[in-house]
Amino acid sequence: MTVREALGYAKEELEGAGIFEAAMDAKYLLMEVAGLSSAELFFAAERKLEEGTVQKYRAVIERRRAREPLQYIVGTQEFMGLSFLVSPAVLIPRQDTERLVELALPHCSCARVLDLCTGSGCILLSLAKLSGLKSGVGVDLSKEALLVAKKNAERLLVSVELIESDLFENVQGIFDVIVSNPPYICAGEIGGLMPEVRDFEPRMALDGDVDGLCFYRRIAEGAGLYLRTGGRIFLEIGCTQAKEVSSLLEENGFEEIDVKKDYAGLDRVVCGCYRGE
Secondary structure, eight states: BBHHHHHHHHHHHHHHHOOOOOOOOHHHHHHHHHHHOOOHHHHTTTOOOHHHHHHHHHHHHHHHHTTTOHHHHHHHEETTTTTEEETTTTTOOOOOHHHHHHHHHHGGOOOOEEEEEOOTSSHHHHHHHHHHEEEEEEEESSSHHHHHHHHHHHHOOOOOOOEOOOOTTTTOEEEEEEEEEEOBGHHHHHHHSSSSHHHSSSSSTBOOTTOHHHHHHHHHHGGTTTTTEEEEEEOEEEEOOOHHHHHHHHHEEEEEEEEOOOTTOEEEEEOOOOOOO
16 A cells, blocks of 8 residues: 555545545654655655554554544644643643633743642643743642653643642642643533543543533632632633633632633633732
């Protein structure tokens, strides 16, 4: 099978499975399996692939046909210009979340930062790598997620503390900034999500209980015990949750509350300043 034939076969298979970007996924997976660059694929269209490479390619295409996310197949995802390891233990980092990091960055230099529901660590580690934190603590309830975050910290040569904790349960000390991308999908809506999300990403990283606001309530109610007066909070939200999350912060001692949009023009981050009691 040549490179051209392999790409044609994969594109047809993926299109048949209803995958929107079939051609791009086919190309990316062949680059991974064959160890070829995009330019090499283009200029070597008639190159014959080794049989072992063909078998590996068929196997990963079958996984993608089953709607397994591309990122889990290759094991990495780019975020804020950095490469992060991912596995089914963690939510795949998304471009929407980069908006939260961009907003928090100016407040994180020489700051003590707490990342709740850290997952792969993409938020905390990006802030540490790009802004120079005084210290960073990431918490997650999942042991498996924390192992992924630890590996990412090692890959990026970043020193942070990673704690198994149900939000603030095992957290100690006072912080300058709290960031979080908590579960915020309403439980009843998870069944209607894309198969890549519904069937493969960890439900505990998606499920925000009946109304999607469970974690925001707990974060807003507990944040005052861990955030200094004048400290900042940055929360990623679902695009319809801005009003409710803003109200929760206001009810729990925050001011200067603002809603920021993502690059698609949708409400994406609620931020505020803790005024203290």
